[in-house]
Amino acid sequence: MTTFYRRLPKFNYLAPDTLDEALSLLSRYKGKAMVIAGGTDIIPRLKRREIGAPEHVIDLKGIPGLDNIKYDVSGLSLGTLVTIGAVETSAIIGEKFSVLAQAAQSMASPQVRNRGTIAGNICNAVPSADSAPPLLTLGAKLKLVSQKGERTVGIEDFFTGPGQTALADDEILQEIQIPHPPPNSQGIYLKLTPRRAMDLAIVGVAAVVIPQDGVCQDIRIALGAVAPTPIRVRKAEAVLKGQKFDDALIEKAAKTAAGQSRPIDDHRASADYRRDMVEVLVKRAIKQAIRR
Amino acid sequence: MKEINLTVNNQPYRLSVPPRRTLLEVIREDLGLTGTKEGCGLGECGACTVLMDGQAINSCLVLAAEADGKQITTVEGLASGDKLHPIQQAFVDHGGLQCGFCTPGMIMSAKALLDKNPTPTEEEIKQGITGNLCRCTGYTKIIESIKAAAENMGGK
Ligand SMILES: Cc1cc2nc3c(=O)[nH]c(=O)nc-3n(C[C@H](O)[C@H](O)[C@H](O)COP(=O)(O)OP(=O)(O)OC[C@H]3O[C@@H](n4cnc5c(N)ncnc54)[C@H](O)[C@@H]3O)c2cc1C
Ligand code: FES
Ligand code: FES
Numbered sequence: 001m002t003t004f005y006r007r008l009p010k011f012n013y014l015a016p017d018t019l020d021e022a023l024s025l026l027s028r029y030k031g032k033a034m035v036i037a038g039g040t041d042i043i044p045r046l047k048r049r050e051i052g053a054p055e056h057v058i059d060l061k062g063i064p065g066l067d068n069i070k071y072d073v074s075g076l077s078l079g080t081l082v083t084i085g086a087v088e089t090s091a092i093i094g095e096k097f098s099v100l101a102q103a104a105q106s107m108a109s110p111q112v113r114n115r116g117t118i119a120g121n122i123c124n125a126v127p128s129a130d131s132a133p134p135l136l137t138l139g140a141k142l143k144l145v146s147q148k149g150e151r152t153v154g155i156e157d158f159f160t161g162p163g164q165t166a167l168a169d170d171e172i173l174q175e176i177q178i179p180h181p182p183p184n185s186q187g188i189y190l191k192l193t194p195r196r197a198m199d200l201a202i203v204g205v206a207a208v209v210i211p212q213d214g215v216c217q218d219i220r221i222a223l224g225a226v227a228p229t230p231i232r233v234r235k236a237e238a239v240l241k242g243q244k245f246d247d248a249l250i251e252k253a254a255k256t257a258a259g260q261s262r263p264i265d266d267h268r269a270s271a272d273y274r275r276d277m278v279e280v281l282v283k284r285a286i287k288q289a290i291r292r
Numbered sequence: 293m294k295e296i297n298l299t300v301n302n303q304p305y306r307l308s309v310p311p312r313r314t315l316l317e318v319i320r321e322d323l324g325l326t327g328t329k330e331g332c333g334l335g336e337c338g339a340c341t342v343l344m345d346g347q348a349i350n351s352c353l354v355l356a357a358e359a360d361g362k363q364i365t366t367v368e369g370l371a372s373g374d375k376l377h378p379i380q381q382a383f384v385d386h387g388g389l390q391c392g393f394c395t396p397g398m399i400m401s402a403k404a405l406l407d408k409n410p411t412p413t414e415e416e417i418k419q420g421i422t423g424n425l426c427r428c429t430g431y432t433k434i435i436e437s438i439k440a441a442a443e444n445m446g447g448k
Binding site: 004006007008009010011012013015036039040043044047048057061097108109110111112114115133196198251 | 311341347349360376
């Protein structure tokens with residue numbers, strides 16, 4: 001059991017005004033510093049003493065421009081400080097990247113959505129992170145920067161284990177880049193929780209489908225909370241890709257997705273239940289996406 | 293220690309705070325505004341809800357240092373003199389509270405909701421208070437209170 005103290009442990013607080021300054025602090029205090037965005041993951045974890053107190057907490061919120069939502073010819077770009085609430089209410093995301101807006105809407109409470117960021121959700125990298133399955137189905141790329149330079153990592157390669165990512169000690173996620181989805185694609189995010197709000201997903205399913213005249217032109221399916229990381233289930237996608245949609249085939253794809261999941265037993269649900277629910281939700285998500 | 297400037301209920305404060313101090317601790321312990329409550333300290337219950345630059349947030353999850361330069365509104369900032377704010381009055385009139393522990397947070401969430409959406413549906417009210425737990429009322433009367441407040445405020 002984790003111990004919960006009401007008071008935070010001691011640390012030093014740094015608030016750089018520029019990205020360069022933040023990166024230089026991060027490289028100077030490598031391994032001893034922690035970046036804070038909305039703090040909705042980090043503060044409870046520090047209070048619970050789930051993570052050791054860093055010597056320095058580096059707050060990114062004073063850096064201008066990082067909270068931009070940009071939509072242009074290259075697609076959608078979310079600055080690292082874009083909050084869950086901003087994604088939930090963005091007109092362009094609701095219209096063109098609805099699967100992500102649906103996930104944002106399903107998360108936490110208004111208070112947490114006002115503070116918490118999508119980037120923080122990704123960097124925290126719990127298997128149940130609700131923004132991950134949509135970003136996997138949308139083929140998001142992550143721009144990581146350090147003093148040494150920048151690199152772009154596909155979201156599938158970003159998650160390396162529970163709570164683990166491809167981020168190096170001295171790197172910051174600067175931007176989430178999402179390509180334009182094909183014009184007639186339809187996305188659905190379904191989240192199974194005990195309560196209607198304020199719960200982490202027992203299972204999360206995102207499906208993005210491109211239907212044309214009853215045929216599945218393309219499909220992407222991603223799962224949350226049923227493997228060590230959020231995952232895309234390509235074998236399940238392959239069952240439907242290029243085929244005519246029919247109930248038996250959708251059923252088969254859903255079963256395949258369940259087979260690809262690797263859930264665990266925990267206090268929130270058993271592995272068997274999770275696997276069964278993957279099948280149910282994948283089926284439901286595909287059918288809803290076709291009907292949209 | 294970190295020097296911060298806060299405006300709380302339109303009153304400016306200049307404070308020197310340790311980096312690990314939360315906004316909630318500053319509000320309750322340094323400023324003595326004990327209307328804002330600490331329930332869980334983890335973002336789950338909403339008892340600590342205040343408005344920061346007009347948005348509802350959990351003050352238990354915000355470092356005081358992060359609130360530097362921000363405008364904060366707590367439940368104490370709603371009434372004008374002896375006259376309760378219409379949301380507060382509606383909670384009194386419609387039995388929207390029993391023990392009262394969740395009430396300041398509930399009222400601040402309701403305020404944030406009505407500021408954005410003066411004529412919410414019942415579903416929107418429910419969504420607006422998803423981050424606030426109440427152990428006493430069963431929520432029905434809280435929802436009625438917020439509905440009544442919206443009506444009394446005439447969609448403003
Ligand atoms: C009551 C409650 C309910 C919640 N409900 C949900 C839910 O339904 N679904 C869900 O998925 N999550 C939920 N969460 C978890 C959390 O709110 C989200 O994961 C949120 O998106 C985290 O973002 P943040 O900006 O607050 O992250 P922070 O706490 O600031 O940071 C999280 C982690 O990411 C790192 N980090 C942040 N930004 C960067 C960056 N730019 N570069 C490198 N590293 C970075 C930090 O160092 C830290 O390790 C909930 C939390 C609470 C308290
Ligand atoms: S005390 Fe802040 S949410 Fe419970
Ligand atoms: S009135 Fe007692 S907790 Fe809500």
